Amino acid sequence: MLWRMDPSLLLENLRTPAILFFVLGGVAAILRSDLNLPQPIPKLLSIYLLMAIGLHGGVELVRSDLDGRVFAVLGAAVAFSAAVPVWTFFLLRFKLGTADAAAMAATYGSISAVTFITANNFLDNLHHPDPGYTAGGYMVAAMALMESPAIVVGVLLARLFAAPPTSEAEPYAGLGGRAPGRRARGGAARLDGGELFREAFLNGAVVVLIGSLLIGCVIGERGWTSVKPFMYDPFKGVLCLFLLDMGLVAARRLSDLRSCGAWLIGFAVVSAPVHAALGIAVARGLGLEPGDALMLAVLAGSASYIAVPAAMRLAVPEANPSIYVTMSLGVTFPVNITVGIPVYLAVIQWWWS
Amino acid sequence: MLWRMDPSLLLENLRTPAILFFVLGGVAAILRSDLNLPQPIPKLLSIYLLMAIGLHGGVELVRSDLDGRVFAVLGAAVAFSAAVPVWTFFLLRFKLGTADAAAMAATYGSISAVTFITANNFLDNLHHPDPGYTAGGYMVAAMALMESPAIVVGVLLARLFAAPPTSEAEPYAGLGGRAPGRRARGGAARLDGGELFREAFLNGAVVVLIGSLLIGCVIGERGWTSVKPFMYDPFKGVLCLFLLDMGLVAARRLSDLRSCGAWLIGFAVVSAPVHAALGIAVARGLGLEPGDALMLAVLAGSASYIAVPAAMRLAVPEANPSIYVTMSLGVTFPVNITVGIPVYLAVIQWWWS
Amino acid sequence: MLWRMDPSLLLENLRTPAILFFVLGGVAAILRSDLNLPQPIPKLLSIYLLMAIGLHGGVELVRSDLDGRVFAVLGAAVAFSAAVPVWTFFLLRFKLGTADAAAMAATYGSISAVTFITANNFLDNLHHPDPGYTAGGYMVAAMALMESPAIVVGVLLARLFAAPPTSEAEPYAGLGGRAPGRRARGGAARLDGGELFREAFLNGAVVVLIGSLLIGCVIGERGWTSVKPFMYDPFKGVLCLFLLDMGLVAARRLSDLRSCGAWLIGFAVVSAPVHAALGIAVARGLGLEPGDALMLAVLAGSASYIAVPAAMRLAVPEANPSIYVTMSLGVTFPVNITVGIPVYLAVIQWWWS
Amino acid sequence: MEQDPMREVKRLEVVIDALHVEAVLRTLHDAGVDGYTVVREASGWGDRGARRPDGISGVFENCLILCAVDPEVMEQVTTGLRPVLQRHGGVALLSDAQWITH
Amino acid sequence: MEQDPMREVKRLEVVIDALHVEAVLRTLHDAGVDGYTVVREASGWGDRGARRPDGISGVFENCLILCAVDPEVMEQVTTGLRPVLQRHGGVALLSDAQWITH
Amino acid sequence: MEQDPMREVKRLEVVIDALHVEAVLRTLHDAGVDGYTVVREASGWGDRGARRPDGISGVFENCLILCAVDPEVMEQVTTGLRPVLQRHGGVALLSDAQWITH
């Protein structure tokens, strides 16, 4: 099957402008070029991308006729986001402390909007004659729903399995290494429910995505036409610019890999196809079209690097961001967008045919 | 009349993408989401909006055949900007000190470019068959002319009625409340005329607007066509992004409302329709079309939060920006763009028919 | 010949929106308006412009059929960039110390991408019926190749002619003037070859330009179509915004002119047409079309203010950036884009006819 | 001048993850300081490794907080600050300074 | 080293509304200091309430000015600074430092 | 608290051209400090004239580096720093401070 996979999809993906700019960013960083896009440019670009994908998703959602299958997809998405952290946590606990394992679990249960967008871009550029090869607007809703449950589950796991507060907390897996007396200590229990809720559901990225989705549902065709020249037409070009920066950031994160260990890197590489395969199986079970199946695979296989880190820093400050951000941004993201997406689609094509 | 107003205009306005994004920003801020667009993104967006509106206004100005009425409109605009601060000042002096009253007066005499742009956007989205329902290019010129006179009048009022320099200045209406000895003291008299002129007429926003208007007048149709894909097509979409930020900022200002008092809030709410009604009456007297009448109403009813605050901080430093910025940005602006614009148009439709 | 030059080209250029915004920026700065575009807006705009010009150049390069003449152009471009610094250095040594002369030499041997883009914009807006009046995609490649050689030559010159390390270095041409003991001292020899290479060839601007050019070569027509609404359509409008900022920055640099001396300003003014004329002669010799000839003239006549300053600060820290940045940004750039470009084209038209 | 031209104060300087600035400011406020200043977008390196804001994840951003503290409330400030630093890392430096009153 | 390795200086630190930075710098310059450093986009809280640059009105932005002052010109600096602070608010802190000369 | 609540440190502050920050940080690191903080996009004025980042050439940007240094390694820091300052300009100030340990 896969070993007989047509390599043209892979090549097609690697020739997409956005992917090439990602590679350019990675190469520039590895060659130690001084190229960078300082804050708040990446913030502007990512808010733009979230607005645009949300708005378009909302407009598409209203256009399509919803049936029961849509709700099944949304339910599956939420279930995924809540369940993935559980097994991830228990698996990672073999090698990491409670806090780091919980943060990694939340990271891998949640999703990466840019991976989703890149997959969408890939589908679009295929210009496939079969309309089943486009993603439905409700997949954006599915994405929006998958951001937060993993955060809640991750924090709950961190609390349930936290070391009793009197004992010295787990040794910090940090990169510095000063006197242990200066270490942060088990404090997950101190964050109240309201703050946790706010972090999980009111993170800026989540708000823009869900808000734009809702706005897209109500503005109607005339409203959409009026903002399309900004919200739709330049979208693929802006994605190039954003992925250039992602390439720079991802490659610069790599220097932290050494301190993370081969075991963890292995997890970050393997979890993507494993979870994606699970997503594909669920999509098959629900009878989704290939386009939607790819999106579900990508959501399942991707890991968060915006909403989850923000929440984890507040809710589980003992966890080391150099671990979970490096894994999701430096390993899983590149694997997914360069190789993952076309391979997942090849599997779907093979299975669906 | 108004109580029989067709509510469809109001709903139409609230369904505009830009207004919905403003509401989204407001809701996000009230829910204490961490969403924000850091500097200099808002600056970039506002320079873009001013350039685009100025350029388009200039192009339209050259296209239209100017007659005497245009000059009457421009004259009325300047007169408005200079006269509104006078009565505003004497009214507000009942409750505020001289400096704060003068700064508020300048704020409400001047205009808000984004309110103007939003009204324009609203008119545009109506797709009204009658060409009288579009704003003429000279209304942009009117807007540009209205930014500065209010500043000059406001500063003159502050000086004329300032407490004599030897006495202790009015107690600072601030929010902190430390030893009065650290208070800023009556110093309006120290700013020389040149600096005042520079602040009033050479503020960045004023320069970009007037400069772009002049450039729009000379580039001709070919020049306009060449920049249209940037300066016109994405305009409405960029406005969404900017109003998202305006919503965040306006709602976050609201926490300062408590210290301002109901009286002042009442002024900020009521002054908008009152001045707008005055603008409508003048428009009627000048025989303007409904589109231009709406724009004049909006200019009259709106309050500045860019050019005036910058000037006031230099020229009347004793005035408290937490008062005048909060009122114009947190109260008058939202009132105008959500309810004001459609109501003003309903009144115009009723009167003109 | 030139004294009978048709002034319409000059007027045509001065009516281009981009040039008018440059003038607006200059006027605003001279009137001491507070208008400014803070970092990282200019960075975002310049990365956008480089990406867009590179990508488009790559696409055009693949479209055209390359013949030997293209390689001749590229070779001439590299030779220019390497040779110009040599005579510039020996000429400037009459008035400047070794370090400053070498930095100026590198600055004037290298190129200004925005001057190139402005010339391209000018050609485009002419809508000339003769296809020879458009620049070939390989001119973008020529530009990319001209960025770096001048840097290498400049640094080598600084080292070859550096004062022996034991003696006190040349008096710093700075604007402050504190105890000489605090002065930076001849240290060019300490930068190793690797760092020099990285600065010369891996500067952010160079990487984006060359990377985008290569990406443009491989994405094909379909890839180009997908990013065109961002990478091509708004280009001329974005250039307006960028030139507005260039006008502000260039005019604000002018205050440093006083300390530079008339001699140096004369050089900055005269070197542009002299080197451009040389470029035109070479273009004539190579049998280029008028459009390509103009681009070569502009590359030869322009001076760098991004890649070279970054490299010189590292490699020749004794050189004073207030000299070489002021000259290239404050003098040569405005001369080229306002008067130079149309005059060069007039000369080309006269010679080619 | 009706007041003493200079006032002895303690100059407190805290570097901490941008996300925890609010916690520090709350502490300062509760302790009764009468002002503070925050500088954002600092980078740094410490126990937790290098912190360089990457702009994408927003994670590695530090902030610098500067506060002129009345010697009388210094005790409360230190007491309030310790648990925050303990939990979230960061650095707090104290030195002597004079406030130029006016 | 031909010079003394360290020089005693006064370290002056001013926090003030971004709009008034020019006034402070002019004062410093006139008093004869030989350099200064400015950090923009600071936020803060003080007598005038919270100051957080909102990006729209540009109003609530602070700046931090750092200046190593020769003890000899300190007197002029303080004299020049007071009216500016008086008029525009803000905070000025003074401490002792050593300049690592080279 | 198992430790001394305060530790005497040297507070080092360097202002230097953004391009040379790496060189300073390397020096600090080699001297054995255990952390530092960097604030970017400062402007300033000194021997080399006014330095105001213009956003186009990127040339005139300063950075502020703050470092709490153990008195024991102070000697190495100063020794390492001098040649960097000598070559690239900039200012280094040293003062006394107390680190609020936790």
Ligand SMILES: Nc1ncnc2c1ncn2[C@@H]1O[C@H](COP(=O)(O)O)[C@@H](O)[C@H]1O
């Ligand atoms: N010795 C130090 N001097 C100055 N800043 C420091 C020092 N140690 C840590 N920091 C700052 O405090 C932040 C958090 O420190 P840490 O919790 O030790 O990682 C670092 O990222 C640095 O910005």
Ligand SMILES: Nc1ncnc2c1ncn2[C@@H]1O[C@H](COP(=O)(O)O)[C@@H](O)[C@H]1O
């Ligand atoms: N005690 C303080 N410590 C540090 N910064 C302060 C202090 N008081 C005021 N500031 C800063 O100075 C600015 C202006 O102060 P004020 O004029 O008191 O509002 C505030 O916004 C703060 O950034």
Ligand SMILES: Nc1ncnc2c1ncn2[C@@H]1O[C@H](COP(=O)(O)O)[C@@H](O)[C@H]1O
């Ligand atoms: N006396 C001073 N106080 C504070 N900062 C200074 C001082 N002198 C110089 N600087 C800063 O150090 C930078 C480089 O100094 P210089 O090498 O003297 O031009 C300047 O741009 C200022 O930001």
Ligand code: NA
């Ligand atoms: Na996932």
Ligand code: NA
């Ligand atoms: Na008004």
Ligand code: NA
């Ligand atoms: Na050149």
